[in-house]
Amino acid sequence: EVQLVESGGGLVQPGGSLRLSCAASGFSFGTSAMHWVRQAPGKGLDFVADIGSEETSINYADSVRGRFTISRDNSKNTLYLQMSSLRVEDTAVYYCVKDFAPYNSGLFDYWGQGTLVTVSS
Amino acid sequence: DIQMTQSPSSLSASVGDRVTITCRASQGINNYLAWIQQKPGRAPKSLIYGASRLHSGVPSRFSGSGSGTDFTLTITNLRAEDFATYYCQQYSAYSWTFGQGTKVEIK
Numbered sequence: 001e002v003q004l005v006e007s008g009g010g011l012v013q014p015g016g017s018l019r020l021s022c023a024a025s026g027f028s029f030g031t032s033a034m035h036w037v038r039q040a041p042g043k044g045l046d047f048v049a050d051i052g053s054e055e056t057s058i059n060y061a062d063s064v065r066g067r068f069t070i071s072r073d074n075s076k077n078t079l080y081l082q083m084s085s086l087r088v089e090d091t092a093v094y095y096c097v098k099d100f101a102p103y104n105s106g107l108f109d110y111w112g113q114g115t116l117v118t119v120s121s
Numbered sequence: 122d123i124q125m126t127q128s129p130s131s132l133s134a135s136v137g138d139r140v141t142i143t144c145r146a147s148q149g150i151n152n153y154l155a156w157i158q159q160k161p162g163r164a165p166k167s168l169i170y171g172a173s174r175l176h177s178g179v180p181s182r183f184s185g186s187g188s189g190t191d192f193t194l195t196i197t198n199l200r201a202e203d204f205a206t207y208y209c210q211q212y213s214a215y216s217w218t219f220g221q222g223t224k225v226e227i228k
Contacts, residue, residue, distance in 0.1 A: 035217075037165075045157070045165065045208055047217040061216050095164060106212030107155065109176060111164045 002026040004096045004112030011118045016086050022079040022096030022112055030074035033057075033099035035108065036081050038092035048094070049081065053102040064090075086119045093117075123147050123211050127220035133228040138199045142223045144192045144209035153213035156185055156194045159222075160205045168207075169194065196225075 008020040022034070036048040049060045049070040058070060069082040079096055096112040099105055124147035134140050144154065152172040159165045167176050169185040172192055182197045196203055204227055209220040 044222050045159075045210070045219040047219075050217075059215055100170070106153070106210075106215075106217040107170050108157070108210070109167050109170075111166065113164045 002098065002110045004098060004110060006094065006096050006112045006115035009094065009115030009117045011120065012086055013121050014086060014088055014119055016119070017082070017084040018086065018117060020081040020083065020094055020096075020115060020117070022081075024077045024079065024096075024098070027098065027110075029072075029077040031102045033102060033104045034072060034079045035097040035099060035104075035106075036070060036079075037095045037097050037108075037111075038090075039095070039114075040089075040092045043092075046092075050099070050104045050106075051079070052104050057104050059104060083117070086117075088119050091117060091119045122216050122218050123150060123214055125209055125211055125218050125220040127207075127209055127223050129223060130221065131224040131226060133226050134199055135228045136199055136201055140196045140199055140203075140225060142194045142207055142209075142225075144187075144194070144220050146190045146192075146211055146213075149189045150211045150213035152188050153211055154185070154187065154192050155210045155212060156183075157208045157210060157219075158203075158205050159208065165208070199225075201227075 003025045005023045035050040067085045093114040095114045097108045098110040100107040154172045156169040173185045206222045
């Protein structure tokens with residue numbers, strides 16, 4: 001069974017930093033591209049960032065480029081999202097999402113339960 | 122970015138009904154279109170990819186069609202567990218983008 005378990009969310013002040021983690025199991029993590037997708041309270045879904053299976057391809061949404069860094073450790077089956085210079089508008093549930101392919105196809109097949117990040121003073 | 126527009130934004134239906142949701146892309150995306158279901162307080166779940174292919178384990182009462190810019194999601198014989206919000210998503214070009222969602226409510 002595919003499992004994606006996010007952690008690291010919480011309350012942070014504007015301008016602060018936070019690192020999210022996603023522990024993966026039940027599939028070959030090292031051969032799957034991965035994504036972060038977020039959902040602001042009461043809003044829809046927004047792509048944040050993705051990373052290919054070998055970290056050779058990394059992409060960011062314009063809204064987070066230069067502030068967020070996606071990475072992965074295939075030896076630990078873990079995906080990360082380092083977030084810095086956080087803004088109030090970054091407040092959202094952040095979902096870890098598995099890609100159907102080893103490259104960044106954008107075809108999502110499994111979603112984690114999400115972790116809530118709240119940016120507020 | 123490619124804009125995805127869904128209609129309606131919400132609808133009311135009864136158990137057993139047939140429901141159709143439409144999604145329009147601002148430019149052609151071939152069949153790189155997915156449908157995603159989200160129940161209140163729950164994580165999203167991928168239902169359909171390639172405009173019409175069901176992910177593993179998805180009931181056959183869900184179906185998708187379309188190509189280019191216009192797509193539909195149809196749920197036949199609506200069941201209680203189908204009341205949720207449905208999003209379309211294009212994966213033709215970055216940045217991957219979603220429709221605003223269609224909330225299917227109980228009449």
